Amino acid sequence: MSISFYFRVLVAVLASFALSVGAQEVTLLNVSYDVSRELYKDINPAFAAEWQAAKKGVITVNQSHGGSSKQALSVAAGLEADVVTMNQSPDIDILVERGGLVAADWKQRFPYEAAPYTSVTVFLVRKGNPKGIKDWADLARPGISVIVPNPKTSGNGRYTYLAAWGQALQKNGNDAARAKQFVAALFKNVPVLDGGGRGATTTFTQRGMGDALVTFENEAVLIAKEIGEDQFDVVYPPVTIEAAAPVAEVENVTKRRGTHAAAVAYLNFLFSGAGQDIIARHYFRPRDPAVLKKYAARFPAVRTFTVENALGGWANVQKTHFADGAIYDQITEQR
Amino acid sequence: MSIVKSAHAHRGNRFESNAATREAPWVKALIITLSLTFFALFLLMPLAAVFSEALRKGWDAYWAALKEPDALSSIKLTLITAGIALPLNLVFGVAAAWCVAKFEFRGKQLLTTLIDLPFSVSPVIAGLVFVLVFGTNQGWFGPLLQAYDLKIVFAVPGIVLATVFVTFPFIARELIPLMQAQGREEEEAAVVLGANGWQTFWRVTLPNIKWGLLYGVILCNARAMGEFGAVSVVSGHIRGMTNTMPLHVEILYNEYNFAAAFAVASLLALLALVTLAIKSWVEWKAEQTVTLEAENEFQNGTPS
Amino acid sequence: MSRQHNVLPGFNLALGYTLVYLSLMVLIPLAAVFIKASNLSFGEFWNVVSAPRVVASYKVSFGLSLVAAAINSVFGVLLAWALVRYSFPGRKLVDALVDLPFALPTAVAGIALTAIYAKNGWVGQILEPVGFQVAYTPWGILVALIFIGLPFVVRTVQPILEDLEMETEEAAASLGANRGQTIRRVVLPALLPALLTGFALAFARAVGEYGSVIFIAGNMPFVSEITPLMIITKLEQYDYVGATAVAAVMLVLSFILLLVINFLQAWSSGRVRKGR
Numbered sequence A: 001m002s003i004s005f006y007f008r009v010l011v012a013v014l015a016s017f018a019l020s021v022g023a024q025e026v027t028l029l030n031v032s033y034d035v036s037r038e039l040y041k042d043i044n045p046a047f048a049a050e051w052q053a054a055k056k057g058v059i060t061v062n063q064s065h066g067g068s069s070k071q072a073l074s075v076a077a078g079l080e081a082d083v084v085t086m087n088q089s090p091d092i093d094i095l096v097e098r099g100g101l102v103a104a105d106w107k108q109r110f111p112y113e114a115a116p117y118t119s120v121t122v123f124l125v126r127k128g129n130p131k132g133i134k135d136w137a138d139l140a141r142p143g144i145s146v147i148v149p150n151p152k153t154s155g156n157g158r159y160t161y162l163a164a165w166g167q168a169l170q171k172n173g174n175d176a177a178r179a180k181q182f183v184a185a186l187f188k189n190v191p192v193l194d195g196g197g198r199g200a201t202t203t204f205t206q207r208g209m210g211d212a213l214v215t216f217e218n219e220a221v222l223i224a225k226e227i228g229e230d231q232f233d234v235v236y237p238p239v240t241i242e243a244a245a246p247v248a249e250v251e252n253v254t255k256r257r258g259t260h261a262a263a264v265a266y267l268n269f270l271f272s273g274a275g276q277d278i279i280a281r282h283y284f285r286p287r288d289p290a291v292l293k294k295y296a297a298r299f300p301a302v303r304t305f306t307v308e309n310a311l312g313g314w315a316n317v318q319k320t321h322f323a324d325g326a327i328y329d330q331i332t333e334q335r
Numbered sequence B: 001m002s003i004v005k006s007a008h009a010h011r012g013n014r015f016e017s018n019a020a021t022r023e024a025p026w027v028k029a030l031i032i033t034l035s036l037t038f039f040a041l042f043l044l045m046p047l048a049a050v051f052s053e054a055l056r057k058g059w060d061a062y063w064a065a066l067k068e069p070d071a072l073s074s075i076k077l078t079l080i081t082a083g084i085a086l087p088l089n090l091v092f093g094v095a096a097a098w099c100v101a102k103f104e105f106r107g108k109q110l111l112t113t114l115i116d117l118p119f120s121v122s123p124v125i126a127g128l129v130f131v132l133v134f135g136t137n138q139g140w141f142g143p144l145l146q147a148y149d150l151k152i153v154f155a156v157p158g159i160v161l162a163t164v165f166v167t168f169p170f171i172a173r174e175l176i177p178l179m180q181a182q183g184r185e186e187e188e189a190a191v192v193l194g195a196n197g198w199q200t201f202w203r204v205t206l207p208n209i210k211w212g213l214l215y216g217v218i219l220c221n222a223r224a225m226g227e228f229g230a231v232s233v234v235s236g237h238i239r240g241m242t243n244t245m246p247l248h249v250e251i252l253y254n255e256y257n258f259a260a261a262f263a264v265a266s267l268l269a270l271l272a273l274v275t276l277a278i279k280s281w282v283e284w285k286a287e288q289t290v291t292l293e294a295e296n297e298f299q300n301g302t303p304s
Numbered sequence C: 001m002s003r004q005h006n007v008l009p010g011f012n013l014a015l016g017y018t019l020v021y022l023s024l025m026v027l028i029p030l031a032a033v034f035i036k037a038s039n040l041s042f043g044e045f046w047n048v049v050s051a052p053r054v055v056a057s058y059k060v061s062f063g064l065s066l067v068a069a070a071i072n073s074v075f076g077v078l079l080a081w082a083l084v085r086y087s088f089p090g091r092k093l094v095d096a097l098v099d100l101p102f103a104l105p106t107a108v109a110g111i112a113l114t115a116i117y118a119k120n121g122w123v124g125q126i127l128e129p130v131g132f133q134v135a136y137t138p139w140g141i142l143v144a145l146i147f148i149g150l151p152f153v154v155r156t157v158q159p160i161l162e163d164l165e166m167e168t169e170e171a172a173a174s175l176g177a178n179r180g181q182t183i184r185r186v187v188l189p190a191l192l193p194a195l196l197t198g199f200a201l202a203f204a205r206a207v208g209e210y211g212s213v214i215f216i217a218g219n220m221p222f223v224s225e226i227t228p229l230m231i232i233t234k235l236e237q238y239d240y241v242g243a244t245a246v247a248a249v250m251l252v253l254s255f256i257l258l259l260v261i262n263f264l265q266a267w268s269s270g271r272v273r274k275g276r
Helices: A002-021 A034-053 A068-076 A090-097 A155-171 A176-188 A197-205 A217-227 A251-257 A260-271 A273-281 A289-294 A313-322 A327-333 B002-006 B011-017 B025-054 B058-067 B069-102 B108-120 B123-134 B142-147 B156-167 B170-182 B185-192 B197-226 B229-235 B245-254 B258-300 C011-037 C042-049 C052-085 C091-097 C106-117 C124-130 C138-163 C166-174 C179-208 C211-216 C227-236 C240-275
Strands: A026-032 A059-065 A083-085 A117-126 A146-149 A212-216 A232-235 A239-245 A247-249 A303-305
Touching: A026 A034, A026 A068, A026 A260, A034 A059, A034 A197, A034 A217, A034 A260, A034 A273, A034 B245, A059 A068, A068 A083, A068 A090, A068 C227, A083 A090, A083 A260, A090 A313, A117 A155, A117 A217, A146 A155, A146 A197, A155 A176, A155 A197, A155 A212, A155 A239, A155 A303, A155 A313, A176 A327, A197 A212, A197 A217, A197 B245, A212 A217, A217 A232, A247 A260, A251 A260, A260 A273, A273 A289, A313 A327, A327 C052, B011 C166, B025 B258, B025 C052, B025 C091, B025 C106, B025 C138, B058 B069, B058 B258, B069 B108, B069 B156, B069 B170, B069 B197, B069 B245, B069 B258, B069 C011, B108 B170, B108 C011, B108 C179, B108 C240, B123 B156, B123 B229, B123 C011, B123 C179, B123 C227, B123 C240, B156 B197, B156 B229, B156 C011, B170 B197, B170 C138, B170 C179, B170 C240, B185 B197, B197 B258, B197 C138, B229 B245, B245 B258, B245 C106, B258 C106, C011 C240, C042 C240, C052 C091, C052 C138, C052 C179, C052 C227, C052 C240, C106 C124, C106 C138, C106 C211, C138 C179, C138 C211, C166 C179, C179 C240, C211 C227, C227 C240
Parallel strands: A026 A059, A026 A083, A146 A212, A239 A303
Antiparallel strands: A083 A247, A117 A212, A117 A232, A117 A239
């Protein structure tokens, strides 16, 4: 029985191989986070066209999207990604720690610490902003209802939490106790903690919950455009967090599959003028100053801070805020 | 005979036309009202919601969503997965039900409980266990698989394994109470009369259990096609390659493509209607047999 | 009665096959959970699985699953009864649609239920003004668990109901029992083993459910966080070991509950057979 069973499995494996190897062309797998799908739908064909124009042959980039950390775990457990494009650097660091899939110096391999674009955390409010929500302090007011994805399961939620924390630190002269009080008050106003960014969006837009949704700029603008510009307004708080989206080559895989050159070319394309232009068109803030200038109207200037320059880096943040029993758990347990 | 017992096409009418087995009209009305209200509230409305969302942008958008290549490849993968998982669990279900229902042995409760266990395992864990066993980095067989360049998790075999796990108890669980209720007198009689094991099974047991078996297969299939959580963990979510229909639905939904997401979901909901067609056909077949047999028995003077 | 006196063949083959397949597909993979969790010392393990938030999630998951299974037992039997014993317009359609919760991906079910029971949904807009919020509260979890568990009860009770001999009930009636007595003394005891099985399955399924619940629950700590969410939460933080520790607790708890129910089931079916 067991033999016949494994035989079946083997057949299925071979079948899946036949499917993937059949065509004589280079394929890359880009394992990415949840909300980058629209972006890479445009990036991939543009890159393939450039690759072909350079007489390097036919290339197909396959996409896999999901929650950032979940995707990173899948890659660590054997999902054969040639490149990973995530929304927070811990999700790439884990690939360095677990089995050395990614080179330890991945941040130095590409410009701008290997992050081709950034986004900032903003508010989406109902049309006309009836509750007058302008700044972080307004979100913590009694009677305001705020939709935020679960910081425990979503990078988007984690950035929201850190944005609130960081700006509270700035306002209160780095007083962690006051910051904690503020963030606790804000999260008291959260009636639903959705699993991911897109779930929170649906709760806010389709189910009519909440006075404000806190999410990334690109998401907020996309929602306002896709779901109805007559229903929502985007509000930029005076200070907010800047989230860089890091990328890396999974060398362990590219070496074995012989796709090193293609993977590097693909990631370099993200930093090229053409790539940066596509990025900007999807409302992610490009790194290239020229492209940023071209689309300046889309990206209002805001004062920003990052996890690295204001909060002591990701390792510290993970330990003091999100680990079991750390500050985030403490404020939610007070409720 | 047994087949007569199994064919239930007109059972309702039989019970209702007999004063001794009929409830007061108000009781009947109450039961029907209660159960149908419950049905409407918990089953019909979600279904209606799925279809109303699916058709929000009209039939053209509906068809377009189903004809899209990624949707087609997800349908194909779902069919392959169910096609492998179903026969495996079918054979297991019959074997397990045979020993649990027809024999007494030590540890029987333990065995039945172990068979039930996959139901209570969170789908997330169901997926995770296969990553723990076959994953490259920490999995038990990871290094071995990588050495031979074999892929289990994040490829089709992993999806099949997770599906088998999740649907594991369905057929066994459908058959066990049924075969227990039937006892084993009929099989014993057959054996005493000289039938061998397979003959007994094919001629006596199978006709007796075929309704339960059919239910089991239908349920197992439905669940195999609809499984989301476990498959989501082992799939790798590669568009057009390792996405099953439920995963494709999730992707579309997360792309704010609500109409298309529900269009694909409605296809899975339609499974229930296919089920209806199959059941009606089998019922019709069974009735034919019953009528024939009843006539024969009547002529032979051996009423059942 | 012991096995030696059983004249039926095939026991060894059937049992052997069952055990091998069970081990291969279920037991060995599940063993991985326990082995992974055993990377923790007992003290660490206890700290993980007895954290107040995790304990609160056990209460939500197991408590609501029991309630949902109980509700499903009552209405599932009523529904199965109506389907088998009565004819009414649309009966076949209802019969077919009972399987819907199996076929519908749980995430779709969760989204559809949330859409219906949210404050701007079909049902939600009726309930909200009277101050009853379903979506994003534990009530929402209950709705989702009822949805996914219903077919288990209906589909285990239904075949038994179809197999019941009309003659038995006729005999009870001719011996002077009224309809209520017949159902209480004759029909229900015959259904009990199957009903217990259905209850156990609906319960077991509900305890582990993630996909549909997550959309409608609200996921507030201590109020509407289910145990599978705690596992996901730990995985998201790369805490495989902590995740498997909670998973191990869930497995053991549901195994014990299932075992108890299966003993009850065996006991009641033994009574039925003796009663015949």
